[in-house]
Amino acid sequence: MRICRAEYKTIARYTEQLRPTRQCMKMLKEKFPNHSQSTLLSIFSLEYQKRTKRTISKHHAPDAIEAYYQRYLTEAKARPSSPVLLEIANEVDLSPALLARLVVERFLQEQQSTAFSKQILNNMLREPSLIQDLPLANHVAQCTINDCCYGPLVDCIKHAIGQEHEVLLMDKLMEKNLSFLDENQLRVKGYDKTPDIILEVPIAVEGHVVHWIESKASFGDDHSHRTYLNEQFWSYWNRFGPGMVIYWYGFISELDCQRDRGILLKDCFPSDIVTLCPRMGQS
Known part of the structure; x- marks a missing residue:
């Protein structure tokens, strides 16, 4: 939202x-x-x-x-x-x-x-x-x-919710027959700081190329988004190119202002994905 x-x-x-x-x-x-x-x-x-x-x-x-x-x-x-x-x-x-x-x-x-x-x-x-x-x-x-x-109960719940949404994201990608590497696979390859998903073949969402996807099981407000930009998203952009962040619980609409610079914000998994090859997913 x-x-x-x-x-x-x-x-x-x-x-x-x-x-x-x-x-x-x-x-x-x-x-x-x-x-x-x-x-x-x-x-x-x-x-x-x-x-x-x-x-x-x-x-x-x-x-x-x-x-x-x-x-x-x-x-x-x-x-x-x-x-x-x-x-x-x-x-x-x-x-x-x-x-x-x-x-x-x-x-x-x-x-x-x-x-x-x-x-x-x-x-x-x-x-x-x-x-x-x-x-x-x-x-x-x-x-x-x-x-x-x-508290410890909240920490456990947040961790479980975060993992749940990462699994949800991977399920959506597999439904679209998109080839990707998750965070664990990337660490095995030697990457120390990675987004949740790297797409082996990039996609386009609303006319913007996406090479990586980050899942956030939270709301994106000014402070948290600015922190994520500085500590995560721009480093992903520098290393892997343009990408997409999904704030599953919504975000402040004015924050979606970096699309032309290579960071797209969404509040759900997009339905209008365009793939490089139609046989690899929905177009």
């Missing part, structure tokens, strides 16, 4: 009042019913990450961490059946998963006389049952489950 920049800003402004919990998606969908939930979740995630980067330093201050930890201990004791860690996160406008990380780290500092590794901390966040304190383990699990932007 293409969204003009003005409409994107309207959605972004609305997200400023939301917290990264599962309930926020219901509110977004009710406010913007014409957009898919996947698109709205991707936009919210992008905007919340920007918000977090602006404020994270104050939450990592030692006095702030101590205040969060002591408040958690007090409220968890007073209200053992309440999701106090989740409530604190929403109140201070911090990702529940990130607050859980701060609290578990502070808990480990108190419990262990020797230094602990990040691996131990990460394992506990991925599997809260490893936390010796059962109430804290339950609160951490609540934060992980309810956070839609950060």
